[in-house]
Amino acid sequence: MKIIMLGAPGAGKGTQAKKIAAKYNIPHISTGDIFRANIKNGTELGNKAKTYMDQGLLVPDELVVDLVVDRVRQEDCVNGYVLDGFPRTIPQAEALDKALAAIGEKIDHAIDVNVPDENIVHRMSGRRACVGCGATYHLEYAPTKEEGICDACGKELILRDDDKPETVKKRLGVYHEQTQPLIDYYTNAGILKTVDGTIDINDVFQAIVDILGE
Numbered sequence: 001m002k003i004i005m006l007g008a009p010g011a012g013k014g015t016q017a018k019k020i021a022a023k024y025n026i027p028h029i030s031t032g033d034i035f036r037a038n039i040k041n042g043t044e045l046g047n048k049a050k051t052y053m054d055q056g057l058l059v060p061d062e063l064v065v066d067l068v069v070d071r072v073r074q075e076d077c078v079n080g081y082v083l084d085g086f087p088r089t090i091p092q093a094e095a096l097d098k099a100l101a102a103i104g105e106k107i108d109h110a111i112d113v114n115v116p117d118e119n120i121v122h123r124m125s126g127r128r129a130c131v132g133c134g135a136t137y138h139l140e141y142a143p144t145k146e147e148g149i150c151d152a153c154g155k156e157l158i159l160r161d162d163d164k165p166e167t168v169k170k171r172l173g174v175y176h177e178q179t180q181p182l183i184d185y186y187t188n189a190g191i192l193k194t195v196d197g198t199i200d201i202n203d204v205f206q207a208i209v210d211i212l213g214e
């Protein structure tokens with residue numbers, strides 16, 4: 001099962017992608033997580049990506065496409081994968097379709113997690129991310145057992161640099177301009193499904209399971 005998660009910054013793509021990956025036993029591939037790992041390790045890719053990410057801008061397509069195309073060809077992807085944060089532009093979607101078509105494959109489901117802009121800024125200011133394993137929490141909606149400490153690995157939690165309100169507003173603008181056209185793209189491909197992302201995390205997941213099947 002090959003799945004794409006669509007949705008505004010903070011819609012809950014990562015939250016739901018992790019749950020999908022666990023239930024269906026497929027890898028969760030997040031381009032944002034890949035870039036953040038590269039930034040943490042000080043790689044050339046990370047240094048390049050950081051200049052864009054810190055401003056709330058998209059990393060150029062040429063730095064993203066090959067990375068994902070190589071990743072989905074790896075052995076652990078034979079039974080499918082859930083892509084989170086990719087594609088994010090029409091050229092990225094076209095490049096992915098082309099690369100998959102060349103090996104006789106295609107995306108099965110594009111799931112749009114729909115959350116209005118009004119909810120997003122509040123949500124992002126409460127998000128906390130682990131400096132160690134990257135797990136994501138929320139002060140109100142997905143709290144840790146011990147405040148400020150990751151449940152999974154015990155490391156410290158921080159507010160992501162790009163989750164400050166001004167940068168979130170910029171990211172939302174970029175989303176509407178460059179990523180939202182993918183809704184039409186996947187509607188035309190006949191594989192788009194929309195779920196309400198404003199309800200409880202577990203209810204959003206149930207709506208997704210209803211689409212994907214048990």
Ligand code: AP5
Pocket residue numbers: 007008009010011012013014015016031032033035052053056057058059060061064084085086087088092123124126127128136137138139141142162171197198199200201204
């Ligand atoms: P990326 O990391 O993908 O950021 P994003 O798309 O802006 O999405 P987020 O990770 O911020 O949100 P999410 O939808 O995953 O929400 P989450 O589940 O955490 O990308 C970062 C940057 O990298 C980009 O800006 C760009 O520069 C670059 N980049 C990445 N991919 C790229 C690409 N393909 N091309 C070019 N550039 C690229 O949830 C948010 C919060 O809400 C959490 O605290 C969570 O606990 C909470 N929450 C989740 N669901 C609910 C719910 N139902 N109710 C209440 N709270 C909830």
Ligand code: MG
Pocket residue numbers: 013014015030032084
């Ligand atoms: Mg995410």
